[in-house]
Amino acid sequence: MLWSKFIQPRLISFACATKPFMIQRIKIVPLAKGTVLEIGIGSGLNIPLYDENHVKKVVGVDPSEDMQALAKDRINESPIDIQLVVADAAKIPLDDQSIDTIVCTYTLCTVSNPEGVLKEMKRILKPGGKFLFSEHGHAPDESVNKFQLRLEPFWKFLADGCHLTRSIPELLRANGMKLDKMETMYLPSTPRFVGFNYWGSAVHDL
Numbered sequence: 001m002l003w004s005k006f007i008q009p010r011l012i013s014f015a016c017a018t019k020p021f022m023i024q025r026i027k028i029v030p031l032a033k034g035t036v037l038e039i040g041i042g043s044g045l046n047i048p049l050y051d052e053n054h055v056k057k058v059v060g061v062d063p064s065e066d067m068q069a070l071a072k073d074r075i076n077e078s079p080i081d082i083q084l085v086v087a088d089a090a091k092i093p094l095d096d097q098s099i100d101t102i103v104c105t106y107t108l109c110t111v112s113n114p115e116g117v118l119k120e121m122k123r124i125l126k127p128g129g130k131f132l133f134s135e136h137g138h139a140p141d142e143s144v145n146k147f148q149l150r151l152e153p154f155w156k157f158l159a160d161g162c163h164l165t166r167s168i169p170e171l172l173r174a175n176g177m178k179l180d181k182m183e184t185m186y187l188p189s190t191p192r193f194v195g196f197n198y199w200g201s202a203v204h205d206l
């Protein structure tokens with residue numbers, strides 16, 4: 001209880017707020033436009049990065065009230081209307097084709113049903129809408145990947161279900177999303193097993 005309610009949410013938020021991860025967020029979050037859905041909003045580290053001139057509203061979905069509680073100050077300080085919803089992103093209480101941009105950072109690694117989440121995203125995203133992502137995952141180097149596979153069971157416990165070996169482009173392509181821009185690199189000053197980062201944007205694969 002103490003671990004899952006207080007210590008783990010703060011540890012995860014702290015780890016996700018390190019400089020290399022914050023620099024990655026700056027590459028995608030300011031591109032969001034219109035009515036935005038953020039999947040796994042967590043402690044709201046992206047909130048200050050939304051461009052108030054282009055974003056009408058942000059709906060932040062996350063099943064963890066303990067993570068969402070850590071976002072309160074950022075929400076209060078934001079000029080943008082931010083609405084939090086406690087829900088699994090595989091079942092989001094939003095209408096079909098109601099969202100202009102979906103933002104997802106460091107969350108596809110953690111969701112227990114990534115195929116279900118992708119299906120929901122496609123349902124909710126308007127035609128022509130963008131999915132903006134920055135995620136860590138499967139590393140291209142064999143030695144790093146072997147270490148990821150060995151560490152993953154322990155890491156999942158430590159980091160609330162976070163997988164080290166998910167290939168984000170494969171996941172997107174296999175679930176009907178078309179990548180229109182993607183870059184990758186090992187984040188500087190970050191252990192390589194958790195620092196291989198994919199970021200970019202995707203659209204409906206029609």
Ligand SMILES: C[S@@+](CC[C@H](N)C(=O)[O-])C[C@H]1O[C@@H](n2cnc3c(N)ncnc32)[C@H](O)[C@@H]1O
Pocket residue numbers: 012016039040041042043044045046061062063064067087088089090104105106107110111112113
């Ligand atoms: C590593 S944290 C990242 C938080 C935030 N996206 C960020 O970039 O700082 C992963 C987040 O995914 C959330 N999460 C886990 N399962 C989820 C699900 N099924 N649907 C939506 N969010 C989920 C967790 O509660 C947590 O807030």
